[in-house]
Structures are given as C-alpha cells and as structure tokens.
Amino acid sequence: MKTLTFYLQFHRPPKPAGAGGGGGDAPAIAQSGALASIIGPDGVTARWSMLPGATARLDNSFALNQDGSMFFEWGTVTFGEGAPGADQIQFTSIGPGYLLGPQDPSSPMQQGAVMWKITGGSGAFAGARGAIVSNFLVDVGTGELVDNHLYLVYLPG
Numbered sequence: 001m002k003t004l005t006f007y008l009q010f011h012r013p014p015k016p017a018g019a020g021g022g023g024g025d026a027p028a029i030a031q032s033g034a035l036a037s038i039i040g041p042d043g044v045t046a047r048w049s050m051l052p053g054a055t056a057r058l059d060n061s062f063a064l065n066q067d068g069s070m071f072f073e074w075g076t077v078t079f080g081e082g083a084p085g086a087d088q089i090q091f092t093s094i095g096p097g098y099l100l101g102p103q104d105p106s107s108p109m110q111q112g113a114v115m116w117k118i119t120g121g122s123g124a125f126a127g128a129r130g131a132i133v134s135n136f137l138v139d140v141g142t143g144e145l146v147d148n149h150l151y152l153v154y155l156p157g
Helices: none
Strands: 002-012 028-030 033-040 043-050 056-064 070-079 088-093 097-102 110-122 129-138 145-155
Touching (some): 002 056
C-alpha cells in the first residue's frame, strides 16, 4: 500500500442575487497550493501559497435533518483538467456532519465539519481507500463555500 496525505481548499462563489438560495448545484474548485504551519514564540501562523498546477473539482450532494443542524453527504472529487472521472475519488459520510452555526457575528458564514470515507476511485485513485476530513464555512442563503479538506489516502501498489 502507498499512503498519500494532502490538503485542498475548495471555493464556491455565491450565487448571483435573484438566483435562489443554496448552492448545491454548483461545483467548488480547489487550486494547486501549499499550506505552511509555522510554530514560533508568538504562537502559530499559517501561510497559503498558490502553486502552478491543475485544479480539483468537488461535486457533492447532501441531506439535512429537520432543523438543519446535521447532514449526510456524498460525492466525488475530480483532479485535473482531463476527461470527467479520469482521476477521481468517491466519498460518503462516515456519520452525520454538523453545522455549528455562525462563529463571527459580522459574517453570514456558518462553520461546519464532516468526515467522509473514501469508497473508491478511478485513474490515479483506482482502488483508493481512506478518509477525508472537511472543516468548512458556508453561507446557506447564497451557497458560498470555503471548504478545507485533509486527505489520508491508501493506494494499492
């Protein structure tokens, strides 16, 4: 088995005014990049740097409970600009995800978290297993999304 650990930050812009609420029908896109965590005498700082390279596309669906605080989610992440499904990971919720509510009173964004099981893959991810942790901010009215993923993927070979 080969182990691959990586981070992606997906963005989905808000829907234009008058387009209706929610944003589940638009994909979120992640750029190639590097995240650095620096531990120093004044605490921790983080730096995100864009890098040359292709993008990844998140296509997901979800089902909310009645009060909108918990959800189950499933979907795919497609890597690169190639044919759909060429290098792809499929996932589904391990348990419920949670909307934690707004953390910043001046922002419409709500924080949420969910863990997914990798159920399969294709291309470079054929036979993939493992887990993805998602810690995200979402505006449920406009569909705007900032979704931070940490992947731990096991690949055959």
